[in-house]
Amino acid sequence: xxxxxxxxxxxxxxxxxxxxxxxxxxxxxxxxxxxxxxxxxxxxxxxxxxxxxxxxxxxxxxxxxxxxxxxxxxxxxxxxxxxxxxxxxxxxxxxxxxxxxxxxxxxxxxxxxxxxxxxxxxxxxxxxxxxxxxxxxxxxxxxxxxxxxxxxxxxxxxxxxxxxxxxxxxxxxxxxxxxxxxxxxxxxxxx
Numbered sequence: 001x002x003x004x005x006x007x008x009x010x011x012x013x014x015x016x017x018x019x020x021x022x023x024x025x026x027x028x029x030x031x032x033x034x035x036x037x038x039x040x041x042x043x044x045x046x047x048x049x050x051x052x053x054x055x056x057x058x059x060x061x062x063x064x065x066x067x068x069x070x071x072x073x074x075x076x077x078x079x080x081x082x083x084x085x086x087x088x089x090x091x092x093x094x095x096x097x098x099x100x101x102x103x104x105x106x107x108x109x110x111x112x113x114x115x116x117x118x119x120x121x122x123x124x125x126x127x128x129x130x131x132x133x134x135x136x137x138x139x140x141x142x143x144x145x146x147x148x149x150x151x152x153x154x155x156x157x158x159x160x161x162x163x164x165x166x167x168x169x170x171x172x173x174x175x176x177x178x179x180x181x182x183x184x185x186x187x188x189x190x191x
Contacts, residue, residue, distance in 0.1 A: 002024070002027070002029070002052065002104055004052055004075075004076065005027070005050055005052075005104055006020050008050075008076050009121075009124055012124050012127045012128070013120050013121075013123060013124045013127075015120065016118075016120045016121070016124070019118060019120070022118070023114055023118060023121065026106050026110045026111070026113070026114045027050075027104040027105065027106050028104070028105050028106075029052075029102065029103070029104055029105075030102075030103055030104075030105050031100070031101065031102050031103075032054075032097045032100070032101050032103070033097065033100055034097050034098065034099050034100050035096060035097060036096065036097045036101075037094055037095070037096045037097075038056065038095045038096065038097065039080070039081050039084075039091050039093070039094055039095040040091065040094050041060060041061055041090075041091055041092065041093060041094045042090050042091060043081075043084070043090060043091045044084060044089065044090055044091075045080060045081045045084035045085045045090075045091050045108075046085075046107055046108045047080060047085075047105050047106070047107060047108070048078065048079075048080040048085060048105070048106050048108070048111055049073070049078065049079050049080060049095075049103040049104070049105055050076075050077075050078050050103060050104040050105075050106075051073050051074060051075050051076065051077050051078075051079065051101060051102075051103055052075065052101075052102040052103060052104060053075060053100075053101060053102040054074075054075075054097060054098070054099040054100055054101030054102060054103075055072060055073070055074050055097070055098040055099045055101070055162075055165045055166075056072070056073040056074075056079055056095055056096065056097055056098065056101060057069050057071065057072050057073070057095070057096060057098055057166075057170055057174075058070055058071040058072075058073070058079065058081070058093050058094070058095050059093065059094055059095075059096070059170075059173065060092060060093050060094065061094070066173075067170075067173055068173050068176075069170050069171075069173045069174040070093070070174070072098075072162070072166070072174075073095075074162065074165070078125075078128055078132075079095060080095075081093050081094075081095060085108060098165065098166065098167065098170065099165065142154060148175055148176070148177050148181070148185075149185055149188070151175060152175060152182070152185040152186075152189065153185075153189060155175075156189055168182055168183070
């Protein structure tokens with residue numbers, strides 16, 4: 001079993017220690033180069049990814065061909081296009097590598113087998129998704145009650161190292177602003 005994933009699971013479900021090695025066969029290690037698209041809008045989705053190294057982003061492309069980033073996934077985060085993974089025919093979002101990435105991948109049928117065979121893993125994923133949902137709600141609230149400039153300051157103060165990993169156009173699309181506006185915010189933030 002990958003030590004990084006084991007530590008992550010045991011941090012949330014310490015009682016799983018005696019069975020942790022039994023789930024290693026469900027996962028496969030894969031690497032993807034920077035800019036590789038793991039899931040493309042319109043794809044069917046059969047994979048769930050645990051990020052070991054690197055940074056991914058989830059985005060959609062609008063009718064004008066503009067990309068809009070809605071989520072990032074870094075080390076120790078899980079990501080997939082959830083609606084398509086759970087049964088929608090195709091993905092509404094794409095997932096691409098912002099850096100070279102290493103992931104553990106589990107196929108949908110293996111994921112379901114694992115949850116049935118190891119019910120504590122269902123508790124683990126429930127905790128993961130409750131945290132992610134809470135974070136998404138906090139982002140939505142923060143985004144709704146602050147100006148774009150204040151959100152930039154909030155995010156930059158909260159995640160200073162993470163910000164350095166995002167290309168400007170990706171972070172600007174996440175914030176819903178132009179790269180020129182982002183440049184202005186960055187200049188004001190540093191001064």
